Amino acid sequence: MSWFFTIFALAACLGAVAVVISQSVVRMAFWLVVSLGSVAGLFFLADADFIGAAQLLIYVGGTLVLLVFGIMLTASGPYMKIPASPAETVVAGLIGLMFLFMVFSTINDVDWNGSKDRIMAASGQTEKPAGFDDGSEGNTLRPLGFALLGVRPDVKDGAGYLLPFEIASVHLLVVLIGAAYLARAKRRQDVA
Amino acid sequence: MIYTLAANSLSKALEGQSVPLYGELTEGNALVVAAIIHAVLIFHVFALCPFFLIWLERKGSGRIQDRLGPTRVGGRFGWLQSLADGIKLIQKEDLCPPVADAMLFRSAPYIVCLASFAAFVVLPFSHNWVAVSADCGLFLLLAILSLEVFGIIMAGYSSGSKWSLFGGMREAAQMVSYEIPLAICALIPIVSAGSLNLGEIGDMQSGHLGNWFLFHDPFTFVAFFVFFVVLTAGCKRAPFDLAEAESELVGGFHTEYSGMRWSFFFMGEYASMFALCGVAAILFLGGWHTGIPGLDGFLQTARAKGAATGEFNTLGYLANVIGAGVFVSKAAFGVFVQIWLRWTLPRLRIDQVMITCLKYLVPISCFLFLGATVWPLLFMFGMGQTTIHPEPLGNRAAASWPAEADATESDWSASTIPDEQLPSDSAPLEVESPAGQHAVSANKNVELQVRNDSSERTALAASSEVRQ
Numbered sequence: 001m002s003w004f005f006t007i008f009a010l011a012a013c014l015g016a017v018a019v020v021i022s023q024s025v026v027r028m029a030f031w032l033v034v035s036l037g038s039v040a041g042l043f044f045l046a047d048a049d050f051i052g053a054a055q056l057l058i059y060v061g062g063t064l065v066l067l068v069f070g071i072m073l074t075a076s077g078p079y080m081k082i083p084a085s086p087a088e089t090v091v092a093g094l095i096g097l098m099f100l101f102m103v104f105s106t107i108n109d110v111d112w113n114g115s116k117d118r119i120m121a122a123s124g125q126t127e128k129p130a131g132f133d134d135g136s137e138g139n140t141l142r143p144l145g146f147a148l149l150g151v152r153p154d155v156k157d158g159a160g161y162l163l164p165f166e167i168a169s170v171h172l173l174v175v176l177i178g179a180a181y182l183a184r185a186k187r188r189q190d191v192a
Numbered sequence: 193m194i195y196t197l198a199a200n201s202l203s204k205a206l207e208g209q210s211v212p213l214y215g216e217l218t219e220g221n222a223l224v225v226a227a228i229i230h231a232v233l234i235f236h237v238f239a240l241c242p243f244f245l246i247w248l249e250r251k252g253s254g255r256i257q258d259r260l261g262p263t264r265v266g267g268r269f270g271w272l273q274s275l276a277d278g279i280k281l282i283q284k285e286d287l288c289p290p291v292a293d294a295m296l297f298r299s300a301p302y303i304v305c306l307a308s309f310a311a312f313v314v315l316p317f318s319h320n321w322v323a324v325s326a327d328c329g330l331f332l333l334l335a336i337l338s339l340e341v342f343g344i345i346m347a348g349y350s351s352g353s354k355w356s357l358f359g360g361m362r363e364a365a366q367m368v369s370y371e372i373p374l375a376i377c378a379l380i381p382i383v384s385a386g387s388l389n390l391g392e393i394g395d396m397q398s399g400h401l402g403n404w405f406l407f408h409d410p411f412t413f414v415a416f417f418v419f420f421v422v423l424t425a426g427c428k429r430a431p432f433d434l435a436e437a438e439s440e441l442v443g444g445f446h447t448e449y450s451g452m453r454w455s456f457f458f459m460g461e462y463a464s465m466f467a468l469c470g471v472a473a474i475l476f477l478g479g480w481h482t483g484i485p486g487l488d489g490f491l492q493t494a495r496a497k498g499a500a501t502g503e504f505n506t507l508g509y510l511a512n513v514i515g516a517g518v519f520v521s522k523a524a525f526g527v528f529v530q531i532w533l534r535w536t537l538p539r540l541r542i543d544q545v546m547i548t549c550l551k552y553l554v555p556i557s558c559f560l561f562l563g564a565t566v567w568p569l570l571f572m573f574g575m576g577q578t579t580i581h582p583e584p585l586g587n588r589a590a591a592s593w594p595a596e597a598d599a600t601e602s603d604w605s606a607s608t609i610p611d612e613q614l615p616s617d618s619a620p621l622e623v624e625s626p627a628g629q630h631a632v633s634a635n636k637n638v639e640l641q642v643r644n645d646s647s648e649r650t651a652l653a654a655s656s657e658v659r660q
Contacts, residue, residue, distance in 0.1 A: 003224055026349055030296055033303075033342060050328050057335035064342055065368055141327035141388060 004045055012038035020092075023083055025071050029064055036060045050140050230323040234312045242462035243274045245524070249462075249531050256535040277455075284451030291352035292448065300350060301449070301456035303343030308464035310336045315470055316391040318480045318515030319495040329390040330378060333471060334371075337426075337464055341367040344428075344435065347457070348445040359444025362542055363428060363435035369549045370425045370432075376557040377419035380412055380564045381405040381475045390471070394479030394519075398492045404478040411563040416476040418557055420526070423468040425549070427461060430534035434542050462527075469526030470519065477522050480515030491515065 015035030019028050036059045043052035084092070146153060150162030217225065247262070250273060254261025266272025288294050314329040314336075316322035326332055341364060348360015384405055385393045397403045405412050425432035436444030443449075446457050473479060481488050491511040498508010540548065 003221075024293065026293070026296060026346070030299070030346065033339075037339075049326050049332070053326075053328050053332040053335045056332070057338060061335060061338040061342070065345070065364060069364055069368075141331075 005042070008038045008041035008045065011035070012042065020096075029067050029071070032067075033060055033064055036064075048140060050144055230313075234323055235309065237317075238309045238312050238463050239459070241466040242459045243278075245462045245466065245527055245531075246274045246277070246458070247271060248524075248528065249534075252528065252531040253535045256532070281451050281455045286453065287448075287450045289352055289448050293350040293352070296346050296350035297448075298453070300343045300347035301453045301460075303346065304340050304460035305343075305456045305463075307336055307339040307343065308460040308467060311464060311467045314390065315467055316394060316474070316479070317519050318512040319395060319492065320391065320499050321512055321516060322391055325389065325391050327387075327389050330382070330388045330393075330471070330475075333390070333467070334375060334378065337467065338367070338371060340460060340464060343460075344445050344457075347449070348435075351445070351448040353448050355441045355443065355447040356445050359435045359437075359441050359447070362437075363445060365542075366425065366428065366432065366434060366545060366549075369546060370422055370553075373418065373549065373553040373557040374422045374426055376554075376561050377415050377422060378471070378475060380415040380419075380557075380561055381408070383561075383564045384408050384412065384568075390474050390479075394474045394481070395492070397478040398481045398488050400485040400488070401478075401483040404476065404481075404483065406476040406478075409564065409567045411560045411567060412476065415557070415560045415564070416472070418553060418560065419472055419476070420529070422549075422553060422557075423472060424530050424533060425545070427465045427468060427530070429465065429530050431537040431540050432545055433534075433539065434545055437539060439539070465527050465530060466523055469530070470523040472526055473519060473522035479522075480519040482518055 012035050015031045015033075015038060018031040019035060022028055022031060036055065040052045040055040040060065043049075043055055143153070147160045148162070148165045150160035152160050247270070251261040251269070253259075262270030262273035264270060265276045288297055311333050313323045314326055314333050316325070316329075322329075344363045345360045348356045348358075348363065351357070381393070382388060385396055387393055387396075393405075397405060401407065406416050407413065428435050434444075436446060438444070441447070446454055449457065481492070491514060494507045494511035495515065496508075498505035498511065501508070
């Protein structure tokens with residue numbers, strides 16, 4: 001398992017670094033694919049198959065197609081470059097380092113074993129033996145679907161996420177209708 | 193166990209085995225070896241698909257346009273033509289235009305190939321014959337196949353040629369719009385199946401022809417044809433091949449490519465044609481089931497018995513080989529129809545392609561989706577059952593699986609809802625409904641996916657009883 005983890009983690013990190021270093025916008029998009037795709041791989045390794053697939057569809061697929069669309073429709077010349085000035089490099093580097101420090105210290109402070117025990121106690125699950133368990137590993141879709149419909153069978157007296165799900169879906173519908181309204185062909189006013 | 197990832201069960205078998213030159217395999221290394229074995233097997237399918245399908249395309253186009261197609265290479269039907277072409281393409285010079293963005297230009301064909309290869313990972317060929325049996329299989333497959341566009345856009349952009357750029361733009365516009373009806377049409381049989389696991393969807397359609405989701409209700413029947421049109425467009429096949437329209441754009445996005453990199457695009461295209469036609473076969477055409485009642489029941493029983501033993505079982509293996517053969521021929525027939533369409537219909541204009549999708553296919557698929565969700569409700573209120581068929585799908589040819597029944601039961605309760613934790617209003621419904629009784633009486637004989645299916649139908653049927 002650690003082999004795959006090493007490969008995907010390295011690819012994710014190196015891809016992210018390459019996004020920052022490269023100056024051509026489309027190359028950045030390519031490295032973003034590498035980085036986000038490797039994160040999807042990490043999700044699969046963590047048995048979160050739905051999140052992994054959603055990562056592939058939404059981030060790697062959807063966002064990047066939009067990004068490339070934007071670049072191709074807006075770029076003034078071929079192979080648009082974004083050179084960074086030294087001041088920008090320094091400021092961006094400092095912000096990046098601060099963020100790294102913040103994430104690192106947060107991860108260090110979390111009591112992982114304690115929170116795992118608490119989750120186990122809340123959900124009534126028992127410790128699974130190391131290695132491969134019964135076939136239920138990596139199949140999160142059904143529980144997720146139930147949770148979105150308001151049923152949480154895995155948690156005692158757990159309420160699901162029906163209301164947030166409905167709010168998000170109505171919100172998306174409104175956005176969709178609004179986009180269709182804005183993008184529709186305008187009727188000519190000056191015909192008469 | 194049906195949910196077990198195939199690579200995991202294989203790695204379990206490999207674990208502790210001693211290998212010459214290496215010694216004993218540890219858990220992590222066994223998984224790597226198992227994954228490599230699966231990848232190599234799938235790679236052969238992935239590579240042999242284009243090999244056969246390109247030959248079929250040549251022969252088909254030859255026949256349709258009153259020519260012969262390849263006849264010389266490899267004896268009688270020119271069946272070695274694809275191999276000869278492959279050797280020719282490997283020998284060609286690997287050109288890269290000086291104005292191109294070399295790194296992106298060189299890596300674009302690999303992205304296309306990688307995306308269509310990865311789709312085969314979740315594509316089942318028969319009962320349990322799948323590298324990764326994921327619950328979100330269909331979702332994952334469509335997500336992976338949508339990455340293919342990225343390679344094509346990249347090829348179009350980085351070539352430094354106007355033809356390529358136009359091809360890439362057209363492809364991007366086309367794919368972004370056609371993905372919507374593709375996903376909606378794929379959801380229509382899912383409404384009836386209640387699962388996104390491609391293996392489960394396939395197994396539900398055993399029994400006779402009427403159990404195929406194609407004949408499930410009028411909406412799925414129409415949805416199949418809409419889905420097929422959309423997947424033809426999704427594979428950028430004629431009459432939707434605007435991205436490479438040779439009469440306008442020389443070669444479209446692959447104008448500047450030569451040799452092996454050029455052929456990678458076609459490997460990816462033919463492999464994803466096969467993968468998507470395979471998805472259509474699983475979703476609508478009964479997957480690996482023949483549709484002949486007696487034969488199907490026997491084969492499915494043999495498969496399930498073989499899977500239940502947990503080790504190699506000749507009869508189950510042979511039944512699976514037959515199933516894989518049936519599945520591959522269904523998918524290949526789908527590709528043949530695409531070839532037929534390509535050489536029969538003239539190419540659409542780009543605005544016609546977009547109008548076809550946005551003005552016709554999207555509303556049609558939305559209407560079909562609505563109909564497919566309302567249909568079971570109408571039947572439920574009218575007749576107290578969810579389909580025309582008296583019993584839920586899947587119970588028909590439930591394969592007997594005695595040895596596995598206990599294990600599956602515990603799996604099922606572990607992986608999905610334990611009955612006692614359901615909300616109180618749905619708990620008593622389990623026993624009252626006819627489907628529930630069926631599930632209880634056939635308890636030891638129904639498969640896991642049948643249980644899942646029938647439990648969903650139980651909830652539906654039971655709520656109808658409450659209302660009556």
